[in-house]
Amino acid sequence: MNQETKAEVIDLSALQVACRDCTLFQLCLPIGLGEADLARLERIIKTKRYARRGDYIFRRGEGFRAIYAVKAGSVKTVTIAEDGREQVTGFHLPGELFGLDAIAGGSHCASARALERTTLCEIPFDSLEDFGEEVPAILRQMLRIMSREIQRDHTLAHLANRSAEERLAAFLISISNRYRERGFSGSEFHLTMSRSDIGNYLGLAVETVSRLFTRFQHEGLLAARSKHIQLLDVDGLQGIAGEAVCVRGASR
Amino acid sequence: MNQETKAEVIDLSALQVACRDCTLFQLCLPIGLGEADLARLERIIKTKRYARRGDYIFRRGEGFRAIYAVKAGSVKTVTIAEDGREQVTGFHLPGELFGLDAIAGGSHCASARALERTTLCEIPFDSLEDFGEEVPAILRQMLRIMSREIQRDHTLAHLANRSAEERLAAFLISISNRYRERGFSGSEFHLTMSRSDIGNYLGLAVETVSRLFTRFQHEGLLAARSKHIQLLDVDGLQGIAGEAVCVRGASR
DNA sequence: CGCGCAGTTGACGTGCTTCAACCGCCGTGG
DNA sequence: CCACGGCGGTTGAAGCACGTCAACTGCGCG
Numbered sequence: 162m163n164q165e166t167k168a169e170v171i172d173l174s175a176l177q178v179a180c181r182d183c184t185l186f187q188l189c190l191p192i193g194l195g196e197a198d199l200a201r202l203e204r205i206i207k208t209k210r211y212a213r214r215g216d217y218i219f220r221r222g223e224g225f226r227a228i229y230a231v232k233a234g235s236v237k238t239v240t241i242a243e244d245g246r247e248q249v250t251g252f253h254l255p256g257e258l259f260g261l262d263a264i265a266g267g268s269h270c271a272s273a274r275a276l277e278r279t280t281l282c283e284i285p286f287d288s289l290e291d292f293g294e295e296v297p298a299i300l301r302q303m304l305r306i307m308s309r310e311i312q313r314d315h316t317l318a319h320l321a322n323r324s325a326e327e328r329l330a331a332f333l334i335s336i337s338n339r340y341r342e343r344g345f346s347g348s349e350f351h352l353t354m355s356r357s358d359i360g361n362y363l364g365l366a367v368e369t370v371s372r373l374f375t376r377f378q379h380e381g382l383l384a385a386r387s388k389h390i391q392l393l394d395v396d397g398l399q400g401i402a403g404e405a406v407c408v409r410g411a412s413r
Numbered sequence: 414m415n416q417e418t419k420a421e422v423i424d425l426s427a428l429q430v431a432c433r434d435c436t437l438f439q440l441c442l443p444i445g446l447g448e449a450d451l452a453r454l455e456r457i458i459k460t461k462r463y464a465r466r467g468d469y470i471f472r473r474g475e476g477f478r479a480i481y482a483v484k485a486g487s488v489k490t491v492t493i494a495e496d497g498r499e500q501v502t503g504f505h506l507p508g509e510l511f512g513l514d515a516i517a518g519g520s521h522c523a524s525a526r527a528l529e530r531t532t533l534c535e536i537p538f539d540s541l542e543d544f545g546e547e548v549p550a551i552l553r554q555m556l557r558i559m560s561r562e563i564q565r566d567h568t569l570a571h572l573a574n575r576s577a578e579e580r581l582a583a584f585l586i587s588i589s590n591r592y593r594e595r596g597f598s599g600s601e602f603h604l605t606m607s608r609s610d611i612g613n614y615l616g617l618a619v620e621t622v623s624r625l626f627t628r629f630q631h632e633g634l635l636a637a638r639s640k641h642i643q644l645l646d647v648d649g650l651q652g653i654a655g656e657a658v659c660v661r662g663a664s665r
Numbered sequence: 666c667g668c669g670c671a672g673t674t675g676a677c678g679t680g681c682t683t684c685a686a687c688c689g690c691c692g693t694g695g
Numbered sequence: 696c697c698a699c700g701g702c703g704g705t706t707g708a709a710g711c712a713c714g715t716c717a718a719c720t721g722c723g724c725g
Contacts, residue, residue, distance in 0.1 A: 240568075240571070242571070242655050243655060246574075248570065248571045248573075250567040250570050261560055261563055262563045263564075264556055265558070265561035265564060266560075266564065270564055290553055293552065293553065297545055297549045297552055300549055300552035300556065301542055301545065303552075303556055304516055304552065304559065307556065307559040308514055308515070308516035308517035308559065309517035309518075311513055311514045311563055311566065312515075312517060312518065314563065314567065314569075314570070315502040315503070315514055315522065315523065316492075317566075317570060318500065318502050318569060318570075319492065319494070319500045320573065321500075321572065322498075322500070322613065322616045324712080324713095355671065356671070356672065356673095357671080361574065362573075364573025365714090366713070366714050367671085367672080367673095368673080368713090369712090369713065369714075370672095371672060371674080372673080374673090375673075387671090387672080403494050403496060576680080577680075577681070607702095607704090609704090617681080617682090618681075619703090619704080620681095620682075620683085620704095620706080621680090621682075622704095623704060623705055623706080624705080624706080626705090639704080
Protein backbone atom coordinates (compact mmCIF):
# COMPACT_ATOMS: atom_id res chain seq x y z
CA MET A 162 0.00 0.00 0.00
CA ASN A 163 1.76 3.08 -1.25
CA GLN A 164 1.32 5.76 1.35
CA GLU A 165 2.46 8.66 -0.75
CA THR A 166 0.76 11.30 1.31
CA LYS A 167 2.24 14.70 1.87
CA ALA A 168 1.80 17.23 -0.83
CA GLU A 169 1.59 15.08 -3.92
CA VAL A 170 -1.21 13.76 -6.03
CA ILE A 171 -3.41 11.34 -4.23
CA ASP A 172 -3.40 7.87 -5.70
CA LEU A 173 -6.86 6.43 -5.33
CA SER A 174 -5.69 2.86 -5.13
CA ALA A 175 -3.57 3.80 -2.13
CA LEU A 176 -6.69 4.79 -0.24
CA GLN A 177 -8.32 1.43 -0.69
CA VAL A 178 -8.05 -1.31 1.85
CA ALA A 179 -6.68 -4.52 0.51
CA CYS A 180 -9.21 -7.32 0.74
CA ARG A 181 -7.24 -8.94 3.51
CA ASP A 182 -7.62 -5.83 5.67
CA CYS A 183 -11.36 -5.63 5.21
CA THR A 184 -13.73 -6.72 7.95
CA LEU A 185 -15.90 -8.38 5.37
CA PHE A 186 -13.03 -10.43 4.12
CA GLN A 187 -12.51 -11.78 7.63
CA LEU A 188 -15.53 -13.81 6.71
CA CYS A 189 -13.43 -16.02 4.51
CA LEU A 190 -9.78 -15.47 5.23
CA PRO A 191 -8.99 -16.75 8.69
CA ILE A 192 -11.26 -19.73 8.81
CA GLY A 193 -9.64 -22.00 6.34
CA LEU A 194 -12.06 -22.12 3.48
CA GLY A 195 -11.19 -24.38 0.57
CA GLU A 196 -10.51 -22.99 -2.87
CA ALA A 197 -13.98 -23.86 -4.10
CA ASP A 198 -15.76 -22.25 -1.17
CA LEU A 199 -13.64 -19.17 -1.45
CA ALA A 200 -14.45 -18.79 -5.09
CA ARG A 201 -18.11 -19.15 -4.30
CA LEU A 202 -17.98 -16.52 -1.59
CA GLU A 203 -16.32 -14.15 -3.97
CA ARG A 204 -19.15 -14.63 -6.40
CA ILE A 205 -21.61 -13.77 -3.66
CA ILE A 206 -19.85 -10.61 -2.66
CA LYS A 207 -20.65 -8.01 -5.25
CA THR A 208 -17.79 -5.61 -5.24
CA LYS A 209 -17.87 -2.29 -6.89
CA ARG A 210 -20.81 -0.32 -5.93
CA TYR A 211 -19.91 3.33 -6.19
CA ALA A 212 -21.34 6.31 -4.41
CA ARG A 213 -20.56 10.01 -4.50
CA ARG A 214 -20.69 12.49 -1.67
CA GLY A 215 -24.21 12.66 -0.34
CA ASP A 216 -25.49 9.59 -2.17
CA TYR A 217 -27.65 7.25 -0.18
CA ILE A 218 -26.47 3.65 0.09
CA PHE A 219 -29.78 2.75 1.64
CA ARG A 220 -32.58 4.69 3.26
CA ARG A 221 -34.40 4.29 6.51
CA GLY A 222 -37.44 2.09 6.02
CA GLU A 223 -36.11 0.23 3.01
CA GLY A 224 -36.21 -3.53 3.16
CA PHE A 225 -33.04 -5.15 4.37
CA ARG A 226 -31.30 -6.98 1.56
CA ALA A 227 -27.57 -6.75 2.05
CA ILE A 228 -24.79 -5.76 4.38
CA TYR A 229 -22.05 -3.47 3.17
CA ALA A 230 -18.35 -2.99 3.59
CA VAL A 231 -16.47 0.18 2.78
CA LYS A 232 -13.66 -0.52 0.34
CA ALA A 233 -12.52 3.05 -0.19
CA GLY A 234 -14.02 6.29 1.07
CA SER A 235 -16.33 6.68 4.06
CA VAL A 236 -19.96 6.51 5.07
CA LYS A 237 -22.19 7.84 7.82
CA THR A 238 -25.36 6.28 9.13
CA VAL A 239 -28.12 8.53 10.45
CA THR A 240 -31.52 8.04 11.97
CA ILE A 241 -34.26 10.61 11.89
CA ALA A 242 -36.54 11.31 14.81
CA GLU A 243 -40.21 12.22 14.45
CA ASP A 244 -39.51 15.89 14.85
CA GLY A 245 -37.07 15.76 11.96
CA ARG A 246 -33.93 15.98 14.02
CA GLU A 247 -31.16 13.83 12.60
CA GLN A 248 -28.87 11.69 14.68
CA VAL A 249 -25.61 10.37 13.34
CA THR A 250 -25.22 6.83 14.67
CA GLY A 251 -21.88 6.00 13.16
CA PHE A 252 -19.05 6.63 10.73
CA HIS A 253 -17.66 3.79 8.65
CA LEU A 254 -14.12 3.79 7.37
CA PRO A 255 -12.42 1.60 4.77
CA GLY A 256 -12.61 -2.04 5.78
CA GLU A 257 -15.59 -1.61 8.07
CA LEU A 258 -19.07 -3.08 7.84
CA PHE A 259 -22.40 -1.34 8.24
CA GLY A 260 -26.08 -2.14 7.98
CA LEU A 261 -25.88 -4.83 10.64
CA ASP A 262 -28.61 -3.34 12.78
CA ALA A 263 -31.22 -4.18 10.15
CA ILE A 264 -30.81 -7.95 10.35
CA ALA A 265 -33.25 -8.24 13.22
CA GLY A 266 -36.07 -6.08 11.97
CA GLY A 267 -35.91 -6.82 8.27
CA SER A 268 -35.74 -3.16 7.36
CA HIS A 269 -33.22 -0.41 7.87
CA CYS A 270 -33.63 1.83 10.91
CA ALA A 271 -31.06 4.22 9.62
CA SER A 272 -30.05 5.75 6.34
CA ALA A 273 -26.49 5.44 5.07
CA ARG A 274 -24.85 8.22 3.06
CA ALA A 275 -21.45 8.48 1.46
CA LEU A 276 -19.24 11.20 2.92
CA GLU A 277 -17.06 11.30 -0.20
CA ARG A 278 -16.50 9.29 -3.34
CA THR A 279 -16.82 5.79 -2.00
CA THR A 280 -16.43 2.23 -3.21
CA LEU A 281 -18.45 -0.43 -1.49
CA CYS A 282 -18.75 -4.17 -1.34
CA GLU A 283 -22.28 -5.41 -1.12
CA ILE A 284 -23.13 -8.86 0.13
CA PRO A 285 -26.74 -10.05 -0.14
CA PHE A 286 -27.80 -11.36 3.21
CA ASP A 287 -29.88 -14.22 1.81
CA SER A 288 -26.90 -15.61 -0.04
CA LEU A 289 -24.76 -15.22 3.03
CA GLU A 290 -27.23 -17.16 5.15
CA ASP A 291 -27.53 -19.88 2.52
CA PHE A 292 -23.80 -20.14 2.40
CA GLY A 293 -23.63 -20.19 6.17
CA GLU A 294 -25.97 -23.14 6.13
CA GLU A 295 -23.20 -25.18 4.56
CA VAL A 296 -20.23 -23.50 6.15
CA PRO A 297 -21.19 -22.45 9.67
CA ALA A 298 -17.79 -20.93 10.25
CA ILE A 299 -19.05 -18.02 8.17
CA LEU A 300 -21.81 -17.38 10.65
CA ARG A 301 -19.51 -17.78 13.61
CA GLN A 302 -17.30 -15.12 12.15
CA MET A 303 -20.31 -12.88 11.70
CA LEU A 304 -21.07 -13.27 15.40
CA ARG A 305 -17.59 -12.00 16.20
CA ILE A 306 -17.92 -9.03 13.91
CA MET A 307 -21.25 -8.05 15.41
CA SER A 308 -20.00 -8.56 18.91
CA ARG A 309 -17.28 -6.08 18.23
CA GLU A 310 -19.83 -3.58 17.00
CA ILE A 311 -21.78 -3.98 20.23
CA GLN A 312 -18.62 -3.50 22.20
CA ARG A 313 -17.81 -0.35 20.30
CA ASP A 314 -21.29 1.02 20.87
CA HIS A 315 -20.90 0.42 24.58
CA THR A 316 -17.64 2.31 24.52
CA LEU A 317 -19.50 5.12 22.85
CA ALA A 318 -22.10 5.09 25.59
CA HIS A 319 -19.28 6.10 27.89
CA LEU A 320 -19.35 9.52 26.37
CA ALA A 321 -22.63 10.30 28.07
CA ASN A 322 -21.07 11.54 31.30
CA ARG A 323 -17.95 13.02 29.84
CA SER A 324 -16.97 16.57 29.02
CA ALA A 325 -16.86 17.94 25.49
CA GLU A 326 -13.08 17.84 25.61
CA GLU A 327 -13.01 14.17 26.58
CA ARG A 328 -15.53 13.29 23.90
CA LEU A 329 -13.64 14.85 21.05
CA ALA A 330 -10.32 13.42 22.21
CA ALA A 331 -11.86 9.96 22.43
CA PHE A 332 -13.37 10.40 19.00
CA LEU A 333 -10.05 11.32 17.44
CA ILE A 334 -8.25 8.46 19.13
CA SER A 335 -10.91 6.06 17.90
CA ILE A 336 -10.62 7.25 14.30
CA SER A 337 -6.87 7.13 14.54
CA ASN A 338 -6.83 3.56 15.82
CA ARG A 339 -9.27 2.40 13.22
CA TYR A 340 -7.20 3.85 10.41
CA ARG A 341 -4.06 2.34 11.83
CA GLU A 342 -5.64 -1.10 12.16
CA ARG A 343 -6.40 -1.04 8.45
CA GLY A 344 -2.90 -0.13 7.48
CA PHE A 345 -3.30 3.62 7.07
CA SER A 346 -1.53 6.28 9.03
CA GLY A 347 -2.98 6.70 12.49
CA SER A 348 -1.39 10.06 13.04
CA GLU A 349 -2.38 11.86 9.86
CA PHE A 350 -5.68 11.53 8.08
CA HIS A 351 -8.65 13.28 6.56
CA LEU A 352 -11.75 13.73 8.64
CA THR A 353 -14.21 13.28 5.83
CA MET A 354 -17.25 14.18 7.88
CA SER A 355 -18.27 17.77 8.57
CA ARG A 356 -17.82 19.43 11.93
CA SER A 357 -21.57 19.35 12.38
CA ASP A 358 -21.62 15.60 11.76
CA ILE A 359 -18.98 15.20 14.44
CA GLY A 360 -20.93 17.42 16.80
CA ASN A 361 -24.14 15.58 16.17
CA TYR A 362 -22.44 12.23 16.69
CA LEU A 363 -20.84 13.31 19.95
CA GLY A 364 -23.80 15.26 21.23
CA LEU A 365 -22.08 18.65 20.98
CA ALA A 366 -22.84 21.91 19.19
CA VAL A 367 -20.83 22.62 16.06
CA GLU A 368 -19.36 25.68 17.70
CA THR A 369 -18.10 23.62 20.62
CA VAL A 370 -16.39 21.19 18.26
CA SER A 371 -14.81 24.04 16.37
CA ARG A 372 -13.56 25.73 19.53
CA LEU A 373 -12.11 22.45 20.77
CA PHE A 374 -10.18 21.93 17.54
CA THR A 375 -8.57 25.32 17.89
CA ARG A 376 -7.88 24.73 21.57
CA PHE A 377 -6.28 21.35 20.91
CA GLN A 378 -4.22 23.04 18.25
CA HIS A 379 -3.01 25.77 20.61
CA GLU A 380 -2.10 23.12 23.13
CA GLY A 381 0.05 21.37 20.54
CA LEU A 382 -2.05 18.23 20.54
CA LEU A 383 -2.77 18.32 16.85
CA ALA A 384 -2.49 20.33 13.67
CA ALA A 385 -5.63 20.86 11.63
CA ARG A 386 -5.87 22.35 8.19
CA SER A 387 -9.63 22.21 7.76
CA LYS A 388 -10.36 18.51 7.35
CA HIS A 389 -6.78 17.38 7.25
CA ILE A 390 -5.72 16.33 10.73
CA GLN A 391 -2.32 15.54 12.11
CA LEU A 392 -2.11 14.16 15.62
CA LEU A 393 1.00 15.56 17.28
CA ASP A 394 0.58 14.21 20.80
CA VAL A 395 -1.37 10.98 20.75
CA ASP A 396 -0.55 10.20 24.36
CA GLY A 397 -1.82 13.59 25.42
CA LEU A 398 -5.08 13.00 23.61
CA GLN A 399 -5.28 9.51 25.02
CA GLY A 400 -4.88 11.02 28.47
CA ILE A 401 -7.70 13.48 27.92
CA ALA A 402 -9.89 10.79 26.39
CA GLY A 403 -9.55 8.97 29.69
CA GLU A 404 -8.24 5.67 28.48
CA ALA A 405 -10.64 3.54 26.53
CA VAL A 406 -12.31 0.60 28.04
CA CYS A 407 -11.49 -2.86 27.02
CA VAL A 408 -8.65 -5.10 28.00
CA ARG A 409 -7.38 -5.40 24.49
CA GLY A 410 -7.96 -3.50 21.29
CA ALA A 411 -8.97 -0.62 23.48
CA SER A 412 -10.62 1.92 21.34
CA ARG A 413 -12.70 0.07 18.86
CA MET B 414 -35.51 -10.34 49.94
CA ASN B 415 -39.13 -10.47 51.07
CA GLN B 416 -40.89 -7.94 48.92
CA GLU B 417 -44.01 -7.74 51.02
CA THR B 418 -44.66 -4.22 49.99
CA LYS B 419 -47.99 -2.65 50.32
CA ALA B 420 -50.94 -4.94 50.65
CA GLU B 421 -50.09 -8.14 48.84
CA VAL B 422 -47.43 -10.76 48.88
CA ILE B 423 -45.60 -11.03 45.60
CA ASP B 424 -45.54 -14.46 44.06
CA LEU B 425 -42.02 -15.06 42.86
CA SER B 426 -43.03 -17.40 40.07
CA ALA B 427 -45.15 -14.62 38.62
CA LEU B 428 -42.01 -12.53 38.18
CA GLN B 429 -40.33 -15.11 36.01
CA VAL B 430 -40.52 -15.09 32.28
CA ALA B 431 -41.79 -18.26 30.75
CA CYS B 432 -39.18 -19.93 28.59
CA ARG B 433 -41.09 -19.05 25.48
CA ASP B 434 -40.82 -15.34 26.35
CA CYS B 435 -37.09 -15.49 26.86
CA THR B 436 -34.73 -14.16 24.23
CA LEU B 437 -32.48 -17.11 24.77
CA PHE B 438 -35.29 -19.50 24.06
CA GLN B 439 -35.77 -17.86 20.68
CA LEU B 440 -32.70 -19.86 19.83
CA CYS B 441 -34.73 -23.01 19.63
CA LEU B 442 -38.38 -22.16 19.49
CA PRO B 443 -39.15 -20.54 16.17
CA ILE B 444 -36.80 -22.44 13.94
CA GLY B 445 -38.30 -25.87 13.93
CA LEU B 446 -35.81 -27.96 15.80
CA GLY B 447 -36.51 -31.64 16.07
CA GLU B 448 -37.21 -33.25 19.43
CA ALA B 449 -33.72 -34.63 19.69
CA ASP B 450 -32.03 -31.33 18.92
CA LEU B 451 -34.27 -29.52 21.32
CA ALA B 452 -33.45 -31.91 24.09
CA ARG B 453 -29.79 -31.47 23.37
CA LEU B 454 -30.05 -27.72 23.46
CA GLU B 455 -31.76 -27.93 26.80
CA ARG B 456 -28.88 -29.93 28.16
CA ILE B 457 -26.50 -27.25 26.95
CA ILE B 458 -28.39 -24.45 28.61
CA LYS B 459 -27.64 -24.56 32.27
CA THR B 460 -30.58 -23.01 33.98
CA LYS B 461 -30.60 -21.96 37.54
CA ARG B 462 -27.71 -19.87 38.40
CA TYR B 463 -28.68 -17.64 41.29
CA ALA B 464 -27.35 -14.28 42.32
CA ARG B 465 -28.21 -11.87 45.10
CA ARG B 466 -28.19 -8.10 45.03
CA GLY B 467 -24.68 -6.90 44.29
CA ASP B 468 -23.31 -10.30 43.29
CA TYR B 469 -21.10 -10.36 40.23
CA ILE B 470 -22.20 -12.63 37.37
CA PHE B 471 -18.88 -12.01 35.70
CA ARG B 472 -16.15 -9.44 36.08
CA ARG B 473 -14.36 -7.26 33.62
CA GLY B 474 -11.26 -9.03 32.35
CA GLU B 475 -12.50 -12.54 32.99
CA GLY B 476 -12.31 -14.97 30.11
CA PHE B 477 -15.44 -15.24 28.06
CA ARG B 478 -17.11 -18.59 28.59
CA ALA B 479 -20.85 -18.16 28.37
CA ILE B 480 -23.67 -15.85 27.50
CA TYR B 481 -26.46 -15.26 29.98
CA ALA B 482 -30.18 -14.72 30.03
CA VAL B 483 -32.14 -13.22 32.89
CA LYS B 484 -34.91 -15.55 34.00
CA ALA B 485 -36.12 -13.55 36.98
CA GLY B 486 -34.70 -10.40 38.55
CA SER B 487 -32.45 -7.88 36.84
CA VAL B 488 -28.83 -7.17 36.07
CA LYS B 489 -26.67 -4.19 35.22
CA THR B 490 -23.47 -4.22 33.21
CA VAL B 491 -20.78 -1.66 34.02
CA THR B 492 -17.39 -0.79 32.64
CA ILE B 493 -14.70 0.94 34.63
CA ALA B 494 -12.45 3.62 33.20
CA GLU B 495 -8.81 4.06 34.15
CA ASP B 496 -9.61 6.79 36.62
CA GLY B 497 -12.02 4.53 38.45
CA ARG B 498 -15.19 6.12 37.18
CA GLU B 499 -17.89 3.57 36.51
CA GLN B 500 -20.14 3.62 33.49
CA VAL B 501 -23.37 1.65 33.38
CA THR B 502 -23.68 0.23 29.87
CA GLY B 503 -27.00 -1.53 30.23
CA PHE B 504 -29.80 -2.96 32.33
CA HIS B 505 -31.09 -6.42 31.63
CA LEU B 506 -34.63 -7.45 32.46
CA PRO B 507 -36.23 -10.88 32.55
CA GLY B 508 -35.98 -12.59 29.18
CA GLU B 509 -33.03 -10.53 27.99
CA LEU B 510 -29.52 -11.63 27.09
CA PHE B 511 -26.23 -10.09 28.15
CA GLY B 512 -22.53 -10.74 27.75
CA LEU B 513 -22.68 -10.60 23.96
CA ASP B 514 -20.01 -7.95 23.67
CA ALA B 515 -17.35 -10.38 24.85
CA ILE B 516 -17.66 -12.79 21.93
CA ALA B 517 -15.23 -10.81 19.80
CA GLY B 518 -12.47 -10.20 22.29
CA GLY B 519 -12.56 -13.43 24.23
CA SER B 520 -12.83 -11.63 27.55
CA HIS B 521 -15.42 -9.47 29.20
CA CYS B 522 -15.10 -5.70 28.80
CA ALA B 523 -17.73 -5.10 31.40
CA SER B 524 -18.73 -6.51 34.75
CA ALA B 525 -22.26 -7.75 35.34
CA ARG B 526 -23.96 -7.39 38.75
CA ALA B 527 -27.34 -8.46 39.97
CA LEU B 528 -29.64 -5.61 40.98
CA GLU B 529 -31.78 -7.90 43.11
CA ARG B 530 -32.24 -11.58 43.74
CA THR B 531 -31.86 -12.94 40.25
CA THR B 532 -32.17 -16.25 38.43
CA LEU B 533 -30.12 -16.75 35.31
CA CYS B 534 -29.72 -19.16 32.45
CA GLU B 535 -26.16 -19.73 31.43
CA ILE B 536 -25.21 -21.11 28.05
CA PRO B 537 -21.56 -22.02 27.43
CA PHE B 538 -20.49 -20.43 24.20
CA ASP B 539 -18.29 -23.32 23.08
CA SER B 540 -21.19 -25.70 23.26
CA LEU B 541 -23.37 -23.25 21.41
CA GLU B 542 -20.86 -22.94 18.62
CA ASP B 543 -20.43 -26.69 18.38
CA PHE B 544 -24.13 -27.09 18.21
CA GLY B 545 -24.34 -24.36 15.61
CA GLU B 546 -21.90 -26.30 13.51
CA GLU B 547 -24.57 -28.92 13.03
CA VAL B 548 -27.62 -26.70 13.14
CA PRO B 549 -26.74 -23.39 11.52
CA ALA B 550 -30.21 -22.03 12.20
CA ILE B 551 -29.03 -21.56 15.76
CA LEU B 552 -26.31 -19.21 14.61
CA ARG B 553 -28.64 -17.37 12.28
CA GLN B 554 -30.91 -16.72 15.21
CA MET B 555 -27.97 -15.44 17.20
CA LEU B 556 -27.25 -12.95 14.44
CA ARG B 557 -30.78 -11.62 14.78
CA ILE B 558 -30.51 -11.29 18.53
CA MET B 559 -27.24 -9.44 18.28
CA SER B 560 -28.53 -7.23 15.54
CA ARG B 561 -31.33 -6.14 17.79
CA GLU B 562 -28.84 -5.27 20.49
CA ILE B 563 -26.91 -3.11 18.03
CA GLN B 564 -30.12 -1.42 17.02
CA ARG B 565 -30.99 -0.72 20.63
CA ASP B 566 -27.55 0.71 21.30
CA HIS B 567 -27.97 3.05 18.35
CA THR B 568 -31.26 4.21 19.75
CA LEU B 569 -29.46 4.92 22.97
CA ALA B 570 -26.87 6.96 21.13
CA HIS B 571 -29.72 9.29 20.31
CA LEU B 572 -29.73 10.48 23.86
CA ALA B 573 -26.47 12.32 23.31
CA ASN B 574 -28.07 15.52 22.06
CA ARG B 575 -31.23 15.40 24.08
CA SER B 576 -32.29 17.18 27.22
CA ALA B 577 -32.38 15.52 30.62
CA GLU B 578 -36.17 15.43 30.45
CA GLU B 579 -36.18 13.66 27.09
CA ARG B 580 -33.61 11.16 28.27
CA LEU B 581 -35.50 10.09 31.35
CA ALA B 582 -38.81 9.88 29.49
CA ALA B 583 -37.20 7.75 26.80
CA PHE B 584 -35.66 5.56 29.45
CA LEU B 585 -38.99 4.96 31.18
CA ILE B 586 -40.75 4.23 27.90
CA SER B 587 -38.02 1.77 27.00
CA ILE B 588 -38.28 -0.07 30.30
CA SER B 589 -42.05 -0.07 30.02
CA ASN B 590 -42.01 -1.56 26.51
CA ARG B 591 -39.51 -4.19 27.45
CA TYR B 592 -41.58 -5.32 30.42
CA ARG B 593 -44.71 -5.36 28.30
CA GLU B 594 -43.06 -7.42 25.56
CA ARG B 595 -42.24 -10.09 28.11
CA GLY B 596 -45.77 -10.26 29.43
CA PHE B 597 -45.42 -8.03 32.47
CA SER B 598 -47.27 -4.80 33.11
CA GLY B 599 -45.89 -1.95 31.08
CA SER B 600 -47.58 0.68 33.19
CA GLU B 601 -46.58 -0.40 36.67
CA PHE B 602 -43.23 -1.87 37.66
CA HIS B 603 -40.29 -1.74 39.97
CA LEU B 604 -37.23 0.17 38.91
CA THR B 605 -34.74 -2.15 40.50
CA MET B 606 -31.74 0.05 39.79
CA SER B 607 -30.82 2.99 41.99
CA ARG B 608 -31.33 6.60 40.95
CA SER B 609 -27.59 6.95 40.61
CA ASP B 610 -27.44 3.96 38.26
CA ILE B 611 -30.10 5.60 36.12
CA GLY B 612 -28.23 8.88 36.16
CA ASN B 613 -24.97 7.22 35.27
CA TYR B 614 -26.60 5.29 32.45
CA LEU B 615 -28.26 8.40 31.01
CA GLY B 616 -25.34 10.70 31.61
CA LEU B 617 -27.11 12.80 34.25
CA ALA B 618 -26.39 13.71 37.85
CA VAL B 619 -28.38 11.87 40.49
CA GLU B 620 -29.92 15.12 41.58
CA THR B 621 -31.20 15.83 38.10
CA VAL B 622 -32.83 12.42 37.91
CA SER B 623 -34.44 12.92 41.27
CA ARG B 624 -35.77 16.36 40.35
CA LEU B 625 -37.17 15.01 37.11
CA PHE B 626 -39.05 12.25 38.91
CA THR B 627 -40.73 14.78 41.15
CA ARG B 628 -41.48 17.07 38.22
CA PHE B 629 -42.99 14.24 36.17
CA GLN B 630 -45.05 13.38 39.21
CA HIS B 631 -46.34 16.95 39.60
CA GLU B 632 -47.23 16.98 35.94
CA GLY B 633 -49.30 13.84 36.41
CA LEU B 634 -47.15 11.77 34.09
CA LEU B 635 -46.39 9.12 36.67
CA ALA B 636 -46.68 8.14 40.31
CA ALA B 637 -43.53 7.07 42.09
CA ARG B 638 -43.28 5.56 45.55
CA SER B 639 -39.53 5.22 45.77
CA LYS B 640 -38.70 2.44 43.31
CA HIS B 641 -42.26 1.51 42.53
CA ILE B 642 -43.33 3.34 39.38
CA GLN B 643 -46.74 3.75 37.85
CA LEU B 644 -46.95 5.38 34.44
CA LEU B 645 -50.12 7.47 34.32
CA ASP B 646 -49.70 9.16 30.95
CA VAL B 647 -47.68 6.98 28.62
CA ASP B 648 -48.55 9.09 25.59
CA GLY B 649 -47.36 12.18 27.38
CA LEU B 650 -44.06 10.54 28.19
CA GLN B 651 -43.78 9.21 24.67
CA GLY B 652 -44.26 12.74 23.43
CA ILE B 653 -41.49 14.08 25.64
CA ALA B 654 -39.23 11.18 24.70
CA GLY B 655 -39.60 12.34 21.13
CA GLU B 656 -40.79 9.17 19.49
CA ALA B 657 -38.31 6.36 19.21
CA VAL B 658 -36.61 5.51 16.03
CA CYS B 659 -37.29 2.38 14.17
CA VAL B 660 -40.07 1.48 11.82
CA ARG B 661 -41.26 -1.35 13.99
CA GLY B 662 -40.66 -2.39 17.54
CA ALA B 663 -39.81 1.22 18.17
CA SER B 664 -38.20 1.48 21.52
CA ARG B 665 -36.04 -1.55 21.93
C1' DC C 666 -19.95 38.18 -9.50
C1' DG C 667 -22.92 36.67 -6.01
C1' DC C 668 -25.01 33.04 -3.53
C1' DG C 669 -24.82 29.50 -0.07
C1' DC C 670 -22.73 26.56 2.96
C1' DA C 671 -18.95 25.12 6.28
C1' DG C 672 -16.20 26.81 9.70
C1' DT C 673 -14.59 30.05 13.16
C1' DT C 674 -14.98 33.35 16.84
C1' DG C 675 -17.26 36.31 20.30
C1' DA C 676 -21.03 37.54 23.65
C1' DC C 677 -24.65 35.99 26.26
C1' DG C 678 -28.02 32.97 28.51
C1' DT C 679 -29.24 28.62 30.77
C1' DG C 680 -29.73 23.76 31.89
C1' DC C 681 -27.26 21.16 34.01
C1' DT C 682 -23.62 19.96 37.57
C1' DT C 683 -21.73 20.75 41.90
C1' DC C 684 -21.90 21.60 46.67
C1' DA C 685 -24.45 21.32 50.66
C1' DA C 686 -27.90 20.25 53.98
C1' DC C 687 -31.37 17.27 55.35
C1' DC C 688 -34.59 13.20 55.73
C1' DG C 689 -35.88 8.36 56.17
C1' DC C 690 -34.40 3.84 56.36
C1' DC C 691 -31.71 0.03 57.83
C1' DG C 692 -28.27 -2.63 60.03
C1' DT C 693 -25.04 -2.81 63.91
C1' DG C 694 -23.53 -2.51 68.29
C1' DG C 695 -23.60 -0.69 72.93
C1' DC D 696 -34.13 -0.27 73.94
C1' DC D 697 -31.84 3.72 71.68
C1' DA D 698 -27.62 5.62 69.47
C1' DC D 699 -24.90 5.59 65.51
C1' DG D 700 -23.26 5.79 61.04
C1' DG D 701 -23.92 4.93 56.24
C1' DC D 702 -26.49 4.96 52.16
C1' DG D 703 -30.15 6.33 48.96
C1' DG D 704 -33.02 9.91 47.92
C1' DT D 705 -34.77 14.65 47.86
C1' DT D 706 -34.36 19.63 47.82
C1' DG D 707 -32.16 24.26 47.65
C1' DA D 708 -28.53 27.58 46.17
C1' DA D 709 -24.69 28.82 43.36
C1' DG D 710 -21.41 28.29 39.44
C1' DC D 711 -20.01 26.96 35.06
C1' DA D 712 -19.68 24.34 30.78
C1' DC D 713 -22.00 24.19 27.13
C1' DG D 714 -25.78 25.74 23.85
C1' DT D 715 -27.70 29.56 21.44
C1' DC D 716 -27.50 33.68 18.80
C1' DA D 717 -25.04 36.46 15.84
C1' DA D 718 -21.49 38.25 12.87
C1' DC D 719 -17.80 37.36 9.90
C1' DT D 720 -14.66 34.63 6.91
C1' DG D 721 -13.22 31.63 3.19
C1' DC D 722 -14.35 28.65 -0.35
C1' DG D 723 -16.74 26.20 -4.03
C1' DC D 724 -19.99 26.62 -7.56
C1' DG D 725 -23.31 28.18 -10.88
